[in-house]
Amino acid sequence: MTEHETPPGSNFITTIIEADLKANxxxxxxxxxxPPEPNGYLHIGHAKSICLxxxxxxxxxxxxxxxxxxxNPTKExxxxxxxxxxxxxxxGFDWDDRLHYxxxxxxxxxxxAVQLIRTGNAYVDDLxxxxxxxxxxxxxxxxxxxxxxxxxxxxxxDLFQRMRAGEFEDGARxxxxxxxxxxxNLIMRDPTLYRIRKTSHHRTGDTWCIxxxxxxxxxxxxxxxxxxxxxxxxxxxxxxxxxxWVLDHVAAPCHPQQIEFARLNLSYTVLxxxxxxxLVDEGHVNGWDDPRLPxxxxxxxxxxxxxxxxxxxxxxxxxxxxxxxxxxxxxxxIREDLNKRAPRVMGVLRPLKVxxxxxxxxxxxxxxxxxxxxxxxxxxxxxxxxxxxxxxxxDFMENPPKKFFRLGPGREVRLRYAFFVTxxxxxxxxxxxxxxxxxCTYDPSTRGGNAPDGRKVKATLHWVSAxxxxxxxxxxxxxxFSKANPDEKEAGKTYKDFLNPDALEALxxxxxxxxxxxxxxxxxxxxxxxxxxxxxxxxSKPGALVFxxxxxxxxxxxxxxxxx
RNA sequence: UGGGGGAUCGUCUAAUGGUAGGACAGCGGACUCUGACUCCGUCAAUCAAGGUUCGAAUCCUUGUCCCUCAGCCA
Numbered sequence: 001m002t003e004h005e006t007p008p009g010s011n012f013i014t015t016i017i018e019a020d021l022k023a024n025x026x027x028x029x030x031x032x033x034x035p036p037e038p039n040g041y042l043h044i045g046h047a048k049s050i051c052l053x054x055x056x057x058x059x060x061x062x063x064x065x066x067x068x069x070x071x072n073p074t075k076e077x078x079x080x081x082x083x084x085x086x087x088x089x090x091x092g093f094d095w096d097d098r099l100h101y102x103x104x105x106x107x108x109x110x111x112x113a114v115q116l117i118r119t120g121n122a123y124v125d126d127l128x129x130x131x132x133x134x135x136x137x138x139x140x141x142x143x144x145x146x147x148x149x150x151x152x153x154x155x156x157x158d159l160f161q162r163m164r165a166g167e168f169e170d171g172a173r174x175x176x177x178x179x180x181x182x183x184x185n186l187i188m189r190d191p192t193l194y195r196i197r198k199t200s201h202h203r204t205g206d207t208w209c210i211x212x213x214x215x216x217x218x219x220x221x222x223x224x225x226x227x228x229x230x231x232x233x234x235x236x237x238x239x240x241x242x243x244x245w246v247l248d249h250v251a252a253p254c255h256p257q258q259i260e261f262a263r264l265n266l267s268y269t270v271l272x273x274x275x276x277x278x279l280v281d282e283g284h285v286n287g288w289d290d291p292r293l294p295x296x297x298x299x300x301x302x303x304x305x306x307x308x309x310x311x312x313x314x315x316x317x318x319x320x321x322x323x324x325x326x327x328x329x330x331x332x333x334i335r336e337d338l339n340k341r342a343p344r345v346m347g348v349l350r351p352l353k354v355x356x357x358x359x360x361x362x363x364x365x366x367x368x369x370x371x372x373x374x375x376x377x378x379x380x381x382x383x384x385x386x387x388x389x390x391x392x393x394x395d396f397m398e399n400p401p402k403k404f405f406r407l408g409p410g411r412e413v414r415l416r417y418a419f420f421v422t423x424x425x426x427x428x429x430x431x432x433x434x435x436x437x438x439x440c441t442y443d444p445s446t447r448g449g450n451a452p453d454g455r456k457v458k459a460t461l462h463w464v465s466a467x468x469x470x471x472x473x474x475x476x477x478x479x480x481f482s483k484a485n486p487d488e489k490e491a492g493k494t495y496k497d498f499l500n501p502d503a504l505e506a507l508x509x510x511x512x513x514x515x516x517x518x519x520x521x522x523x524x525x526x527x528x529x530x531x532x533x534x535x536x537x538x539x540s541k542p543g544a545l546v547f548x549x550x551x552x553x554x555x556x557x558x559x560x561x562x563x564x
Numbered sequence: 565u566g567g568g569g570g571a572u573c574g575u576c577u578a579a580u581g582g583u584a585g586g587a588c589a590g591c592g593g594a595c596u597c598u599g600a601c602u603c604c605g606u607c608a609a610u611c612a613a614g615g616u617u618c619g620a621a622u623c624c625u626u627g628u629c630c631c632u633c634a635g636c637c638a
Contacts, residue, residue, distance in 0.1 A: 010578085037638055072637065129636050136634055140566050143634090174636055184567040186634050195636035214638045237569060238633045260569085262631095267575085273638095315587065317577045319570095322631055326575050329588050339601060374601070405599070414597060449597050460597045529598045556599045 009055065011318035013259055017060060017229060026228040026254075030062025033100075033227050034088070035218065037069045038080035038202075041288045042087045042296045044309070044330075045264040045271045051313035052261070053231055054093040065225055066095040070103045071217045073201035081202070083288075087296040092306045102212075102221050103203045109212045110164065112220055112250045113175060113193060117156045121249050122193060123149055124159040125176045132174075135181070136189050142182035143189045149178065163196055166209045170196050175210075179245065187238050188245070191215055219243040223252040230256045233263040234320065264316065265324040268479035269294045270486055270495055284499055285480075289538075291548050292480045292503045302477060303524050303534035303550030304330075308337040327479060334551045338524065338532040343371045343378055346416065346462040347527035347547075348511040349474055351390035353466065354438045356421060359387040364465075367448065369417040381515055385418050388466040390511045392529075395461045396438060398426055403560055405458035407438070414460045416528065420446040462528045469511035472545035474533065476505040512545070519545060529553065 021028055032053040036046065057064035066088060070076050088095070102109075116122035125148045127135065137143035151159075160175055162168065175194035183189050193216040198209045219242075222230045230243075237260045247255045265271060270279075271294060279285050279293070288295050291302035299309065312333040316325050346369075365385040372378035391407070400408040407413050412422040425439035445452050449460075480503050486495035516525075520542075524534035531552040540546040 015580095035638095039638080069638065075637075132636075133634070138566085138634060142566095171636065186567080188567095189634085192636050197636085211636095213636075218638085234569070235632060236638090238567080239638095240568090262570090315576080317587095319577070321570050323576060326588065329576070332588060335600090344598080370597095373598085403599090416597060418597095457597085459599080462598075526598085526600085529600070553598075553600050558599090560599085 009059065009314055012320070013052070013229075013231065013261060013318060014056060014059075016257075016259060017056060020228070020257075021060060029226075029228055030057060030060045031065070031226055031228045032057050032062065032231060033065040033067050033222065033225060035067045035069045035102075035221075036084050037072070037075075038077060038084060039072070039075040040080060040273045040277060042084055043271055043273075043276065044266060044294045044296065044299065044312075046087075047091060047296060047309055048264045048313050048316065048318075049231070049233075050088055050091055050093060051310055052318065055314075056229075062228075063098060064093070064095065065098040065100055065227070067100040067102065067221060067225070069214070069218065069221075070101055070201070070203065071211050071214060073197060073199040073211065076202055078202050083297065087300075090300060090306055091296065092310060100221070100225060101203055102217050103201060105217070105221055105224055106204060106208055106212070108224060109217060109220055112252075113160065113212070113216070114157065115250045116177065116193070117160060117175075118153060119249065120153060120178065122156070122175055122177050123151055124156050124163065124173050125149070125190075126173050128171060132192070136186060137181070139186070145181050146176070146190070149190070160194075163194070163210050164208070166198070168196055170198055172196060177216075177242075177245070185238060185241055187215070187242050191242055215239055215242045216246060219246050219256070219258075220250070220252065222256040223247055223254050226254055227256040228254075230258045232258060232260055234260045234322075235263075236260055260320070261318050262320055262322055265322070266294060266330065267324055267327045267484045268481050268486075268500075269327065270481070275495060278496075284496070291475070291477050294480075301537055302548055303338075303532060304334050305337050305341075305524075308334040311337065324485065331551050335532070335554070338526065338550065340374050341372075342524055342526040342532055344369075344373070344528050345516060345525045346383070346464055346513045347472075347474070347516070347530065347533070348390040348392055348462065348464050348469075349476075349507055349527070349530060350393040351464075351509065351511045352393045352396060352435065352438065354389050354391055354421070354440055354463075356387050356389070356440050356442045357424065358441045361387050363387065364468075365418070365447070367417045383417060383513055383515075384465045384468045385415075386465045386467050389415070389463045390466055390469065391415075391438075391461050391463050393435075395459075396423070396435065398435065401564075404557075406461065407459070412457055414446070414449055414457045415463045416460050417449055418447070418463065419443060419449070420451060420457055462530075464511040464513055466511070468514045470514055470517045470545065472510045472512050472516070472547055474507045474510045474547045474549065475536070476507065476549045478503050478505075510547075512547075516545065518542070524550070526553075 034050050034053045054064045125146050127146050135144050174192045176190045179188050181189045194210045197211050240258050243258050289297040289301045366382045368380050369383045396407045419442040421440040421442045423440050427437040429436050481498045482500040483498040486498045519535050521537040526532050532550040533547045536546040536548050
């Protein structure tokens with residue numbers, strides 16, 4: 001890094017934090033929080049927020065709380081709470097004893113609401129949802145006051161207490177802040193603070209039948225926890241005046257600063273909770289952890305590492321403008337990490353049988369192979385070679401074009417770590433004409449992969465001995481959508497019309513090196529020349545292995561092919 | 565058409581009145597028992613028009629375009 005480069009992780013928020021710390025604001029303390037609502041699974045957009053909040057806490061010696069924003073019992077569930085905690089941990093972050101729930105503050109929140117009533121800053125409204133909407137006005141016209149807006153403090157207190165006691169039905173009344181029905185910001189036109197929901201809450205059970213709204217809950221929860229910097233996404237910018245208003249009108253312990261940043265958008269996928277739920281519920285994918293999904297559990301199952309995801313989050317930066325990060329950057333981050341750590345192994349995905357005619361039947365050579373050229377400590381292993389092997393179908397062409405270096409009739413190539421072989425005959429299906437088998441000869445003097453006479457060969461192929469091969473299913477994943485921005489409006493179409501039907505291709509009868517026979521969940525590797533793969537944590541069984549392709553290798557040949 | 569935000573290489577992101585920089589992608593090359601990795605080179609941007617200034621991405625004016633808000637969701 002030269003002196004002109006900006007240090008990684010530096011952005012407009014860290015600039016603010018550094019200034020605040022320097023000015024000894026909040027007594028030089030930094031406290032952030034990650035506040036998910038437990039109504040869905042975390043996705044890569046949340047990863048950005050998690051890395052931000054936990055990340056700044058770590059680098060500036062502060063703390064970051066995990067807080068569940070669980071104020072809507074009709075949508076939330078413990079299933080999500082557990083999954084969210086697992087995902088945050090997997091990403092590599094720890095909240096120690098700072099696990100909180102907004103629902104833990106319900107009693108305090110109720111007291112704050114009473115304070116607002118006592119000071120004339122909140123009132124119980126008998127209008128129903130429809131009527132409230134009608135009174136709200138529009139973007140250009142002011143709203144009108146509710147007829148219930150000027151009830152006495154005593155009456156409001158009594159009514160609010162009876163709301164809590166369960167005397168009224170859902171929707172019968174709400175508690176509203178008394179701000180200004182003519183406010184140019186619609187959020188400030190007497191926002192609802194509490195609504196009646198006679199629904200069991202996943203943590204408080206039936207203790208409550210009134211539940212506080214986000215705008216009332218979030219700022220006060222932040223304040224109760226002594227948060228200094230409350231980081232959220234851009235769509236909450238409109239809510240900031242209300243965040244500040246609430247804290248200014250009750251005896252709040254402190255007044256955190258809300259700062260908004262742009263949420264993550266990723267090309268060729270969708271990141272809205274609503275759409276993700278739809279894809280899962282309508283069966284376009286197989287559950288929340290489908291490896292095609294940008295959910296954290298989906299990425300994990302696909303074979304993405306926490307390190308790769310964290311590096312990605314750092315690389316994308318942070319700003320206030322809307323943006324769409326190219327999925328290529330995610331793929332780059334994954335390759336970068338896996339290249340260092342993934343053991344190399346040979347796996348033939350689309351097998352083509354090859355018989356080495358001058359190799360004695362029944363003979364087996366044990367050849368030495370390097371486990372990871374990027375990591376000398378990974379050591380070596382032994383790979384069996386025999387008369388019948390499999391190579392990749394794509395590694396042979398009967399009529400190779402100019403720049404195709406691989407095997408063809410009469411050509412010599414190297415079998416990795418093994419021998420030079422020359423193709424002597426091509427056997428085709430008598431009816432379809434499809435190439436079904438190759439006949440080759442090998443040069444015994446090239447054992448290990450080098451010719452004593454120094455002759456070179458233009459290609460090195462991966463291979464697996466037929467007699468020793470382990471069979472497996474390999475699932476090839478590609479981008480979920482065929483369009484970079486599936487949300488882009490197109491006449492008569494929705495994002496679902498752009499789902500990529502080839503996002504999953506399952507190959508059966510793939511031939512893997514025998515050392516993979518016992519690979520279990522958590523195992524990942526590189527199939528040389530093919531990509532990075534991992535054992536599927538759900539469907540793989542001993543004797544019936546299932547591998548997922550995490551990401552392909554960069555492929556110069558594929559690019560060349562595409563051009564012509 | 566009210567309020568609140570935003571606009572820098574194809575994509576993300578720096579530069580806070582003083583050399584428009586980095587990463588990804590692309591292109592070209594070197595190396596190579598992975599057409600991988602690595603290395604080198606290269607292409608490429610300040611929304612527009614005025615103004616202030618020795619000097620403007622940055623300050624001022626006017627305009628353009630984009631996002632966001634009318635849940636008893638978060």
